[in-house]
Amino acid sequence: MPLPRDPLAAAAIPFLPTTCRADDGRPAALLAPPASRAAAAAAAASASVDAGLRLLPARPGGGLGGAQEWGASTDAASVELRRAPSPAPSPSPFAAPPKASPLLAPPHVVRPLPSTPQPSHDPQVAAPVNPLHRHSWRAYGLVTAGGAALLVMTAAFAVYCRAKKVGTVRPWVTGLSGQLQRAFVTGVPSLKRSELEAACEDFSNIIGSTANCMLYKGTLSSGVEIAVVSSLISSKNDWSKECESQYRKKISSLSKVGHKNFINLLGYCEEENPFTRAMVFEYAPNGTLFEHLHVREAENLDWMARLRISMGIAYCLEQMHKLNPPVVPRSFSSTTIHLTDDFAAKVSDLDFWNGTKGSDSVTEGCTMLDTESIVHQYGIILLEILTGRVPFPEQDLPLEQWASIYFEGKMPLAELMDSSLGSFPEETARALCDVARSCIDPDPSKRPRMAQVAAQMKEITAVGPEGATPKVSPLWWAELEIMSAEAT
Incomplete structure (x- = not known):
């Protein structure tokens, strides 16, 4: 034994x-x-x-x-x-x-x-092969082959789904997860028309309009307010390929900004019956800069509020111009600068495009304003903030020409500045006027870049990016996760 x-x-x-x-x-x-x-x-x-x-x-x-x-x-x-x-x-x-x-x-x-x-005649001498080892290796091989096949099928399905989606819009890089991230089919979440209809009270809450779109205010079930911009075109036959191309380019460019002083794009709606092309934005509830500067019923802005607003605009434009290619608002004035509850500036670009639908100007709309033109417009807005005058008064000189009287030394600073301000630091006001003058230089090549403007403004006002951003950021992502999950 x-x-x-x-x-x-x-x-x-x-x-x-x-x-x-x-x-x-x-x-x-x-x-x-x-x-x-x-x-x-x-x-x-x-x-x-x-x-x-x-x-x-x-x-x-x-x-x-x-x-x-x-x-x-x-x-x-x-x-x-x-x-x-x-x-x-x-x-x-x-x-x-x-x-x-x-x-x-x-x-x-x-x-x-x-x-x-020596050959053994005892059957117990030769160790028999354990059948469990043979079966375990066979099972391991089957599991490995099955996992590889599943991986290949998953990759093929992902490629197929990607090919089915529109590839003209690049993904929006965010830190989001869950249903909202899975709903990113073209860079931003796709939302249902029925959800927007309910939020905007059957599209009856109109807060503005342009030549080609209507602006609605909506409220989500959580109480978060949104702005919905919908095209006035209600038939697919009137929606040309050029319109569709510009619509998607608009979504692509807006999704790249992601700045705290920008009216950021939250989603879009694209349905065929009824025909709908809409974009969903953040909502700034405190009106526009134009209203607070030129409408008596609006709350007046003090000196520090004006400095903070001017710096928020400068930082946002600097970020937009740093992108490749630069993102340029199709229209830019004090009417497109919205204010939050704490009077932080929010630059907006809500128009679908510039020009008449179906014409060549639709495809060339993005070139109507360039970075030099935006710098010039920023100088005009800065003069509005300092003087409190509208850019084009009905019975007076345009603001740019009127301010040139001061630049030529023929007008005192006190007469140039907004009388509602009361007292203000004269040295700071003079430095800001010099920045505005450089921005509105008749020669575009002599105008500074927005990065230089923002640096000069920061040195003068001592207001950094954090001081210019909104203090309140509504938690609308959770609501969008639910809406995106229902839309998929």
Whole structure:
């Protein structure tokens, strides 16, 4: 029988006296069973090496077991001796016969002699292949192949879905997640007309209009206010390919800005029945800069509020001009500057396009204003903020020409400034007038860039980007997640 691996088990198994016989059949020695595994292995190995004997172990029932080959016994003995921590034998619980002399193990580790492997006739000698290993490798291969196939199918489906979507609009990089991120099919979330209809009270809450679109105010179920700009075109037959191209270019350009002093694009609506092309924006509830400067019913702006507004506009335009290509508002004046509850400026660009629909001017609308023109317009707005005068009065000189009287030294500063301001720091006011004068230079090549204007304004006013941004940012993203999930 094979030697047990556990030392306690080896000591507990009763061994019967074992007779070792030589090849000629004579008894060689009567071996008493040892109590430890190490002694048993040493004795068996010594007997096999010295006499080349065949060991016949006795079974627990008293009979002799089948003969084992010499090579197998020496291998087992060598393995057991390597594992045994101490080769010292312990007292045996069995009494040895009087004429038998026990074999002592040699002081060195017995190694098997090289021999030619003998064929074994015992079916237990050859270790059978474990079927569990074969099945585990087969299962591992099936799982790997299935995972690879699933990955390929997922990638193919993603490519197919991407090809089905419109590729003219680049993704809007945000930190959003969940349903809203999955709803980004063209860079911004696509919203349902029914949701916008409910938010805008069946599109009855009109707050403005242009030559080609209508502006509505809406309120989401969470109480967050939005602005919806919808095209006046109500038939697909009147919506040309040029209109569709400009509509998508508009979404693309607006989605790149993402500035805190900009009326950011929140989503769009595109449906065929009824025909709808609309854009959803943030809503600034405190009116426009034009209203606060020139309408008596509006709240008057103090000196610090005017400085903060002028700096917010400058920082926003600087960011828009840094983009590649630069994003230029299609129309830019004090009427397109909206104010938040805390009187922070919000630059807007709500028109779909400039020009008449279907004409060449539609596709060329984005080139009607360039960065130099925007710098000039900023100078005009800055003069509005300082003087409180409208750019084009009905019975007086245009603001630019009227201010040139001061620039020529023919008008005192006190007469130039808005009388409703009361007292103001004259040195700061003069420096701001110099910035406005450089912006409205008749030669566009001599006008500063918006980055230079913003740097000069910051040095004069000491108002940084954080001081010019709105203090309140409504949490409209959670509501948009729900609306986007329903739209998909």
